[in-house]
Amino acid sequence: MYDAVKKLRSVKPFDNLPDDVFELIEKHSKVKIYQPGTIVFSQYDEPTGYLYFISRGEVEIITETDEGVEITVDRRYEGDFFGWTPIFSDSGYTAGARTADEVEALLIPKEIILKISGKFPEVARYFSKSVFSRIKKLYQEVVKTQVLDPIAQVEAYPFQKKVSEIMSSPVETCKPEATVSEIARVMTLKGIGSVLVCDGVGKLLGIITERDLVTKVLAREIGVCLRDTKAKDVMTPNPFVISPDSYMYEAAAFMISHGIRHLPVVENGKILGIVTVRDLLRFRSQKTVLLVGRAKEAKTLDELKQIKKELIFVAKVLLMENRSQLETMEILSYIHHIIIQRCFELVKREMEINGYNFPDVKFAFLIMGSGGRREMLLGPDQDNGMIFEDYPDEKDEEVKKYMSIFSHKLVDALEYVGYPKCHGNVMVTNPLWVGRYSEWEKRVSKWIEVPEPQWVRYSTIFFDFVPLIGDGDLCNRLRDFIFKEVKENAIFLYQLMEVDYKHKVPLGVLGRFITSNEPDKKGKLSVKENGSIFIVDCIRMYALEHSIHNTNTMERMEKLLEKGVFNSVTVENLKAALEFFTYLRLKNEVELIEKGQGPSHYLDPYSLSKDEQEALKEAFRVTDKFQDSARRHFARIVGL
Incomplete structure (x- = not known):
């Protein structure tokens, strides 16, 4: 034990730590001798709970392909570590470890390492940087193959710069x-x-x-x-x-x-x-930047309709640019928001011309779902609603009379411009999605306190709401009310998790894709409904638990990282998986639109390149592990 700990003192990140750290390690750790060819752990094992330090010998880091072929991906020698991934992330082992000769290893318990890294952040930083993030590497390899032609390069400047x-x-x-x-x-x-x-x-x-x-x-x-x-x-x-x-x-x-x-x-x-x-x-990129200006200045719905069609040009540039696809969603969402805002203004103006003035009350026009998260691509449908201040009862007839006309005109106008009506009827034409502030509080309380499946589905759309037009304070107050209700009804988060957990990633035991048998989707899978939605949903649950106001998934992750709920490795893996799902969705939507079809998140996984297939499988694995981890977490908070 003494010799092993003495060697540990001379290697990074322990070489500058005080004596009491090594006294703690020596007290709680153990030394173990492994014979040649011993499997210390496999990539499929439950974590042992130890960080391994090699004080003598050589260890092979091995992984297994989907076809069962074993590959040695790395070798560790005297003075090296292995087995740190489950300690500094929420995932299991990414590879196995086998001794190449007789090995003496110091086994340091997870709780001791975490205690040390909490006091000395350089320890956590050292191992976090070393975590084998396979999805990130695979994604980077895939996007490297995208070639940007010179004309597109010129048009890409307003997004790169x-x-x-x-x-x-x-x-x-x-x-x-x-x-x-x-x-x-x-x-x-x-x-x-x-x-x-x-x-x-x-x-x-x-x-x-x-x-x-x-x-x-x-x-x-x-x-x-x-x-x-x-x-x-x-x-x-x-x-x-x-x-x-x-x-x-x-x-x-x-x-x-x-x-x-x-x-x-x-x-x-x-x-x-x-x-x-x-x-x-x-930078000569007038066509692209003027698209945004044209949307703000549009005088007719026909102009907005044409601008909406031209979004595919922006998407193609962003796709070929090899930039962060999470930023791509933000840029596309920014333009979508401007189009929807302008549509609202044009309908309101038309109402005024016809003698209908908007009631003199405070309001907030809400956009929800992917729009509220700023995660829209090319084919978003409508998810909208309206919150009014608690105006006097004598104004109720005036407000409802106006909304009975305005809401239908707005929904029809948005549909005409290119935003299909919501199949679940989550729109301002549905009284369920319009009301005074106090009515919204009662509605939300019912969803949270009596979490029936239908209410749970409504809440997953609604809880990403943001004010697109109007008084943002109404939304801030309602969000604070939601946080209070969630804290008082912790079972609600578990119910959200249970609904989400009924659906799993489409990956079989042998690593083959599980595709749909439905006639119009046969042989395809959804990278949204079978992939990215699980990350989005689980992150939303953590955000609700910790009263995080942000609605964008990446911003929520960053806040959870700041609060210590997640570590940097977890965030990087989830971000890479979410980026790859987004990349495939956008690429698929662009290809379908150029063929004269409507955008869709369903695709044939076997039509992808080998690299894309491998990256998609890894993204599904990351998502699956995160979903399991979230389910265990929310079961614990309700004592299950």
């Missing part, structure tokens, strides 16, 4: 007392179209553009003195600004919608640069 990468910096500034003649001279000499006006400590007060000089000075009546006119007299005060981590497409859409040509880049009150129309045009 952030504002910080294209902005002009440093920025020319002036004091409020600077004269217009001085400012005009600087613009001419430096060939710039704007100057920012700042106070003595660099705080942004306003902006002066060439247009300001023309309209506010030169176009005035004769007699204006350029020496006497100051920056503060002609500047546009409190100009619009954008953050440096915004994407180029967001900047372009913002500038188009507000009719501006210069947009300061500000972070925490500090001016970092400025983005101009000239900066945007340098």
Whole structure:
């Protein structure tokens, strides 16, 4: 024991730890001798609960293919570790371990290692970085095969580039007392179209553009003195600004919608640069960025319908770009949201023209499901609702009369634009999805306190709600109410888990895909309903348990990581699996639309390349392990 612990002191990440750490290890660990050819554990075994440190000998790390062929994927020698994956992740072994000769190993209990890593984070970081994330590697190999043609490369810029990468910096500034003649001279000499006006400590007060000089000075009546006119007299005060981590497409859409040509880049009150129309045009990607601006300015439903059809162009660029497919969903969702918002505004305006004014009450138009999570691809249907403030009863007839007309017009308009009606009738035309705040509280209480299967299904759609238009405070209050109800009715989360657990990933014991026998889906499987939905659902349950307001699945995972509910390895594996499911879904939807068919998440797994098939199997395995882990967790919290 002493010799083994002495060797441990000299290797990373233990080489700089204090003596009491090794006293703890020596007290609770044990040394074991293994004969040559001994299987210490296989990739299918339950975790032994030990971290293995080799103080003498050699160990082979072995894995088995779906066809039962054994492969040696790595070798570990004196001073190396093995068996750490189940200790620093929620998964089991990713491979087995077999001794190549006589091996002496120090077996350190899991609880001791976790206690040490809690006190010394460098230990956890060391092993977390070393975890064998097979799904991540497989996914990276698959996307490497995507080739982006030169034209698509040009069009990809607004999605690849952030504002910080294209902005002009440093920025020319002036004091409020600077004269217009001085400012005009600087613009001419430096060939710039704007100057920012700042106070003595660099705080942004306003902006002066060439247009300001023309309209506010030169176009005035004769007699204006350029020496006497100051920056503060002609500047546009409190100009619009954008953050440096915004994407180029967001900047372009913002500038188009507000009719501006210069947009300061500000972070925490500090001016970092400025983005101009000239900066945007340098990347020549007008077709894509203008799509967002066109949606915001659309005057008819026909315009919105055409824009919705053009989303496939954006999707193709994003797909070929080899970027994060989780970001791809956010970008597509951003455009979907703008289209839906504009549709709402056009219908509301039509109602006003016909003499129907929106009731004078606070409201929030909700979007739910994938829309609320910002995880929309090319074929989302409608999942929407409406929350009103608790207005007086005497207004009830007015509100209901308006909504009886408006809701049907809105749903029909969205369908016309390209968003099919929800098969489950989760829409504002259904009274179940419209109501005053207090009515929503009663409704949600019923779902949580009496978790019948139908209510549980409703809640999985509803709990991802966000306000697309209207008063966000109504939504925040309702979400806090939901968290309170969930805490008081823990059984509800278990019921959610049980409904989810009735469906499993479509992977057989021998590693073959299980496909559908339904006539229209024969030989296919759904990468959404049989894969990504399990990750989304389980993450939602953890988010409800820990009162996390975020609705996006990746953001929820990050919050759970911050709270210590998940570790970084779990998050990375789930993220890689979710990305690969999304990649396959988007690729499949694009191919179907280009063939003149509707988008679908059903595909023939055997039509995929060998690499894609292997990555899909691994994504299913990651999902299956996570689903099992979540079920055990939520069974424990209710004492089962």
